[in-house]
Amino acid sequence: MRRQRGSRIPGAPLRPAMTAPAPASKPVKVRIAPSPTGDPHVGTAYISLFNYAFAKQRGGKFLLRIEDTDRARSTRQSEEAILASLRWLGFTWDEGPDVGGPSAPYRQSERLPIYREHVEQLVAAGKAYWCSCTEERLAAVRKEQMARKQNPGYDRHCRTRNPAEVRAEIEAGATGVVRLAVPREGETVFNDLLRGEIRFANAEIDDQVLLKSDGYPTYHLANIVDDHLMGITHVLRGEEWITSTPKHVLLYQAFGWEMPAFGHLPLLRNADKSKVSKRKNPVSLSYFREAGYLPEALINFLGMMAFTFEDGREMFSLKDFVENFKLERISLGGPVFDLAKLRWLNARYLRERTSDAEWVAYLKDRLFQDEYLTRIVQLVRERVEKSEDFVAYADFFFKGDVTPPAAELMLKDCSKKAVVVLYEELVEKVDTCFDFSASNVEAMMRHFCEQKGVSAKDVFAAVRLMVTGKKATPPLFETMSVLGRERVRTRIRAAIAALKALPEQPAGEAKKP
RNA sequence: GUCCCUGUCGUCUAGAGGCCCAGGACGUGGCCCUUUCAAGGCUAAAACACGGGUUCGAAUCCCGUCAGGGACACCA
Numbered sequence: 001m002r003r004q005r006g007s008r009i010p011g012a013p014l015r016p017a018m019t020a021p022a023p024a025s026k027p028v029k030v031r032i033a034p035s036p037t038g039d040p041h042v043g044t045a046y047i048s049l050f051n052y053a054f055a056k057q058r059g060g061k062f063l064l065r066i067e068d069t070d071r072a073r074s075t076r077q078s079e080e081a082i083l084a085s086l087r088w089l090g091f092t093w094d095e096g097p098d099v100g101g102p103s104a105p106y107r108q109s110e111r112l113p114i115y116r117e118h119v120e121q122l123v124a125a126g127k128a129y130w131c132s133c134t135e136e137r138l139a140a141v142r143k144e145q146m147a148r149k150q151n152p153g154y155d156r157h158c159r160t161r162n163p164a165e166v167r168a169e170i171e172a173g174a175t176g177v178v179r180l181a182v183p184r185e186g187e188t189v190f191n192d193l194l195r196g197e198i199r200f201a202n203a204e205i206d207d208q209v210l211l212k213s214d215g216y217p218t219y220h221l222a223n224i225v226d227d228h229l230m231g232i233t234h235v236l237r238g239e240e241w242i243t244s245t246p247k248h249v250l251l252y253q254a255f256g257w258e259m260p261a262f263g264h265l266p267l268l269r270n271a272d273k274s275k276v277s278k279r280k281n282p283v284s285l286s287y288f289r290e291a292g293y294l295p296e297a298l299i300n301f302l303g304m305m306a307f308t309f310e311d312g313r314e315m316f317s318l319k320d321f322v323e324n325f326k327l328e329r330i331s332l333g334g335p336v337f338d339l340a341k342l343r344w345l346n347a348r349y350l351r352e353r354t355s356d357a358e359w360v361a362y363l364k365d366r367l368f369q370d371e372y373l374t375r376i377v378q379l380v381r382e383r384v385e386k387s388e389d390f391v392a393y394a395d396f397f398f399k400g401d402v403t404p405p406a407a408e409l410m411l412k413d414c415s416k417k418a419v420v421v422l423y424e425e426l427v428e429k430v431d432t433c434f435d436f437s438a439s440n441v442e443a444m445m446r447h448f449c450e451q452k453g454v455s456a457k458d459v460f461a462a463v464r465l466m467v468t469g470k471k472a473t474p475p476l477f478e479t480m481s482v483l484g485r486e487r488v489r490t491r492i493r494a495a496i497a498a499l500k501a502l503p504e505q506p507a508g509e510a511k512k513p
Numbered sequence: 514g515u516c517c518c519u520g521u522c523g524u525c526u527a528g529a530g531g532c533c534c535a536g537g538a539c540g541u542g543g544c545c546c547u548u549u550c551a552a553g554g555c556u557a558a559a560a561c562a563c564g565g566g567u568u569c570g571a572a573u574c575c576c577g578u579c580a581g582g583g584a585c586a587c588c589a
Contacts, residue, residue, distance in 0.1 A: 035589045070588055151515050177587055204516055212587040219589050243517055243584040273581055308526060314538060338524050341539045
């Protein structure tokens, strides 16, 4: 890939936006804006790293904002886990929900009046409009568009109606949202820091919802309002945002605000090149911590995704990265998140940069933490005769992989495929089982079996084998709870993979379901 | 399907027209070291997606094709 950024403009310096950031003179300020809707994600760490380095290198500010505008999915628990993970990796932020700052609050759910006020301003200026279309109508429009092989999108029905009428409907109880009035003609253009000029025909841009019917803003609105109010100068985010950038540009124009510079980083990928996902990769930062990866190694590894040092160095600290980071050395092909190289790096950190004493401290802190050992002892004390039996009996609490015999994971009267699907559905349940207490795990599992109409007894036996590698263990739900959601999900996924690798129908064993 | 982004070994990548019959690292194979296993050393196989231009000269610039990805929500 040859970088031609900006060179299409005659007389302009190569990659002008990088040498002279769009909002000149202002001190650099960037942000990471995670959405607290699940486990802390490795993508968040990756994007943070680039933002952090970019800002710190220029003596700028790095800010953390919580984008919790999805009321149904956002949780405080997830927010806390995200902050803890980012701190574990060594990041610090100058402003954020926990540390405060001049633009507080930093949680979007606490800024509702601000968005409301701004959206009214847009409506008054004719840049946005209220829409009272029902979900049913939207669905019908969509269906028809699909049938006619048109692009799905809002048909701008309410934009052509009398605003007072629409308003009256909403006041009378119809659900109402506010949409952006996208110009029907012309183009919206922006200069990507990494990719040069990107243009979109306005006709392709949907009249995006800005304010939802529950009064919460959508990402698009909140993001622009906050970035402006918080003085963000550079937005470095994932490539997935490129197609919504024109909407953001239009919003800045509608408000009459100066735009930050945008740069879209290549997305981390699974081995099959799709966007990295928990289905195909461990992506939770909690997993990496629990599995015993050093934060230094993970940071180092993420830093070699899409970036290389000029001197070719492969081992570097966060500080080194900050000092040597250059936007123009980012390569744009989406890097595959390949754990093999991470393992090698982690091993090097352990070997070369970790003293015996540090090792011991690390083990005590991770694997042999008092609290963890206590929970295990409580489970095994009745089942062990002398303390040396402990190791043999409780080994799976300390292991990485447990390698259960795949053939024994089959269920009576089920095809291999059916079993795989069943276990995959179970992992989904585990993924969203945030309260991993024994009683809650039990409820989740029993409910699951009931729902699927499968024998709880058989499934529990299989799960026991999957998560411990053994047939004889302490009570299953307590065991799962102590192991923790991360280990449980990882082990079940590993077992599923082993199951898939099994020859189709092992010798007359399973009948069709 | 439409729009947008991207395309160098299996993977991460170096490469800014001659330094490149393409370099490094992970992984894989072999050999050495070694009581074993690692680590380490040496070594091998392994890539410029394809086709047209431009140029004395193209991995590098232009166009097209193909391929991959992303987006098309009252999720971010």
